[in-house]
Every structure is written in C-alpha cells, then in structure tokens.
Amino acid sequence: MAHLSTTVMMSAGAVAEMEESFDELAPEIRDQAAGQLDGSGLDWGFERRQGLIADELIAVAAGLQDARPGQTVVIVVGSSSHVSHRVVGSVTVSLARRSPVPVVIVP
Numbered sequence: 529m530a531h532l533s534t535t536v537m538m539s540a541g542a543v544a545e546m547e548e549s550f551d552e553l554a555p556e557i558r559d560q561a562a563g564q565l566d567g568s569g570l571d572w573g574f575e576r577r578q579g580l581i582a583d584e585l586i587a588v589a590a591g592l593q594d595a596r597p598g599q600t601v602v603i604v605v606g607s608s609s610h611v612s613h614r615v616v617g618s619v620t621v622s623l624a625r626r627s628p629v630p631v632v633i634v635p
Contacts, residue, residue, distance in 0.1 A: 550576065582622035589629045601629045
C-alpha cells in the first residue's frame with residue numbers, strides 16, 4: 529500500500545518521485561511474496577494501490593468477499609508500537625473499527 533505523507537503531498541515533484549519509487553519497488557515486493565507463498569497452497573495475490581491504507585485494505589477485502597461468496601476473507605495486520613496511535617488512531621485501529629471482514633492483529 530503506497531501512502532504519501534503530508535509533507536510529500538506539498539510538492540508536485542516529490543509526489544512524482546515517490547510514485548516512481550513505489551512503481552519500481554512493487555515488482556520486487558511481489559517477487560519476495562511469491563518466494564514465500566508460492567507452493568504454500570494459499571490463495572494469494574499482489575496489488576499495488578494508492579491511498580489511505582485502511583480505506584484501501586477495506587476496499588480490497590470487500591471486493592474479495594463479493595467475488596468469492598462462501599470463502600472467508602481476513603485482513604492480517606501488525607499492531608502499532610506508537611502510544612499516540614492508540615490514542616489518536618492508526619491503520620490497525622481503523623481496520624478494527626470499520627472492517628467488514630475479520631481482522632487479525634499481530635502484536
């Protein structure tokens with residue numbers, strides 16, 4: 529999931545540079561995931577998305593759930609170690625509150 533910080537969003541040049549970096553990294557990340565998951569028997573996929581992380585994860589999960597009725601779709605996410613995230617919120621908190629599918633939070 530590609531998410532640009534507020535600071536980066538202030539500069540059109542910085543946005544273009546970050547987008548290019550994300551595009552270059554995506555195949556490498558996909559290959560690493562394939563190395564771990566191919567042959568595992570798990571149904572998995574890789575998709576690069578741009579936007580607010582929780583919103584994009586929820587959109588993907590909802591789409592998978594609609595496309596595969598009868599199958600269980602689960603979002604697995606790590607917890608944040610930042611105290612402020614527990615007060616103000618984080619991707620994990622947002623998912624736990626709003627996800628239409630089960631969320632497994634890994635400490």
